[in-house]
Amino acid sequence: MPGSCQRHRAIAGRARIQRRMRRLPASHPTSACGRARGREGMIGRMIGRMIHRTNFAQLLRAAMVGAVLIAASFLTAPLAAADPPSPPADIRESPADLLDRLLRARRFDEAQRLMQRRMDDGDRDPVLLYNSACALAQLGQLQAAEKRLLECVKAGFRDFDAMEADDDLEPVRASRTYEAIMEARTAIDARAPSALAPRPRRKTLVPDPVAQWKSDHPEEYRSDKGYRYDHGEEGNGGENLVYATFLDEASHARMKRMLDELATHLRRAYFGKPPEDIVLVAIVRPADAKKYLERAEVRGMYLHSARRLVSRDAGQSLQHEFVHLLHFAQMERIGQRHPIWVQEGLASLYEDYEFRADGSVEFHPNIRFNIARRQVVSKTAKHWDQLFALSGEAFMQDAERLYPEVRSIFEFFAREKKLEEFYRQLCNTATTDPDGSSAVEKAFGEPLARVEDRWRKWMIERGAIDDSIDQNDASLGITVDDAGDGVRIRSFVLKSAAKAAGLRVGDVIFEVGGSPVRNRDEMQLAVARLVISTPVEVKFRRDEQELTLPVSPRALGR
Incomplete structure (x- = not known):
């Protein structure tokens, strides 16, 4: 194309x-x-x-x-x-x-x-x-x-x-x-x-991302090569989402259910219609990752011009880029371009969440929160009027510092139950309010500076989260590698709780205590929440079989 x-x-x-x-x-x-x-x-x-x-x-x-x-x-x-x-x-x-x-x-x-x-x-x-x-x-x-x-x-x-x-x-x-x-x-x-004089707008020529992917990866799916293909949920626009993963059947189905559920929520809360074009969502094999993700620290990327989302795993990076996918589809459809802090703040927010029984969503602090909180405490966090005015290039030049801040802002919007109203106001005022400031003021009914002061106070009073595993902390006693849909046990430490419970080297853990674990970052947060000697269910895959074992965490180093 x-x-x-x-x-x-x-x-x-x-x-x-x-x-x-x-x-x-x-x-x-x-x-x-x-x-x-x-x-x-x-x-x-x-x-x-x-x-x-x-x-x-x-x-x-x-x-x-x-x-x-x-x-x-x-x-x-x-x-x-x-x-x-x-x-x-x-x-x-x-x-x-x-x-x-x-x-x-x-x-x-x-x-x-x-x-x-x-x-x-x-x-x-x-x-x-x-x-x-x-x-x-x-x-x-x-x-x-x-x-x-x-x-x-x-x-x-x-x-x-x-x-x-x-x-x-x-x-x-x-x-x-x-x-x-x-x-x-x-x-x-x-x-x-x-x-x-300008000519009438023409429909953008859109590539066929699935045909291109299959051309680049023609092998039939097997455990060691090729990709498994599937469509999103039919009847709700999901048929335009095409999945290509190297995951086993159960993990692929779990990923698909997660994205179908997330897509339904995002369309209802913010974006309305599903994508009008075919979009590829790929969990890329490690051997193929360099072709699409230039640096090892880049976990995922959505390229709208190619209608292609690529992620190294089925975890936070996939969720982040999936929000971008639906957001870009809506911006193109309504002819708007939302500021970079909104694009990245909303996508980062959905890195760590869960749906409650009543269908509402709860957002959890992740590894970005403590970074943002330290900036607020040290008074180095960027003031909102300056942050909102940043270009995309300027934002990315300071990404390590700004991603945590914009995620915490959106988490604050959600805690105040203003998130969906803010986004509605953003779309309504995009032509007159390109940086989103008045959308914040309309959603909260307060001047921007006052809302910012409330956010700073909330960040300090909330306190830091436990995101590390130190000597004498609760531990499963394992070292792990990323496995695409979880973490693979590489070795056990001395007196390992996981080894005592019956886990083996090579097992792939995908859930700990009810929290999904799809990469090492998620594993670290899940283990940081454990309590010594309090049993927790660990779900894992061994060969083609999914199993569950209770594990009693032990103090690290004892």
Whole structure:
């Protein structure tokens, strides 16, 4: 399926006109380039005078208006002599066809090198610049992508609807540059000649994530290779969720039930409809993880442009990314882009939760809570007005500190029973309140600063949670490795409680005392809650059989 970068051939006619005009010498009396350069210089001087007395959006708007005038000169000037007839097609692939193929295959690194060579040779075609911005965004070079996006607009790119719908620009949506472009588009549209007017919005081309995954992993499922495929719950939109996991049958079914239940809750509480496109949810084999998750510490990722969620295990990272999946589907459907603190705060909140018997949800503090609390106690937690205004890039640069804070904010919203009302207000005020501040004030009926003060007081009074296992603490007496759907026992310590109860090396524990355990972090929290000599049920898998044994925790080190 073609990548979204190549959805802009409709303005290739304008690009060809510009390329023809570049072949005219600047001194030619009928050269549009000569007239355009004069006008460009005028705009440059105007921007220079404005730079110290205007905000960023105004500055960008002036630059873009100048670009419209330049582009208009190209359109109204007489054309040079017609290009000579094209030579017979060579059997080799042309540079344009090669670039098209690389972009369609989403081989952005190679495509960007090819585009950079063209730009180094002086090619400033707006479509080329736009595709380069998309490639840079997908490669994670966000500052370069923002700069290139601004360059493409200044060069005459005007398909703002396509820009808004293009998933390849997702990494830079929250940037100041992108926001300023969207803010300035109204002024640009009003001044643009009809030939440059934006075209009606087109439906985004969506890849087939399941076909791509099966192409990359063609092996039939076995215990040591391949993937097991399944659909979500039918009749409620779940059929658009396709699961691919390497889990055994029982663990796969348990994961599916968990996500089906979570999806029903999230749609009812926040997002309304299910995804309109097919989305792949994959628990990736360790041997395949490097292809999708660049660093070992990255537990999972949802890439909306590919409609693909990949997680190393069926635990907290899967739940976190699953919230992103449904959130992005709703934002695209209603044409909104919520601030990064909301996206990550809501997703982080669902890392640790349980449904009560009455169907309501209870959120538990996880390993992030103590980090956030220490920041509040030491008065280093970011003030909300500053936090809410952060771009996506700025947030991610300080992610280790900010993820715990935004999760604690959303946990506070839930404790105050304001979470769903906040989200409703957020959607209602998105156009006038891009950072979510007024949504908080409307939900609580108080000024933002007062709500923040209440959150800080709650964080301190709540106290720290026990998230460590120290000498003399209750322990099962085991060392473990991640196993995708639990933790596999690697060894026993001296006088191990688990060994005494009958567990063996190689057993995969997936529940302790009623708490799901799907990775080492969850295991640590579950064990930290145990009490010495108080028996607890441990559920585990041995070969293909699931078993339960009571274990009496012992003091670590005794």
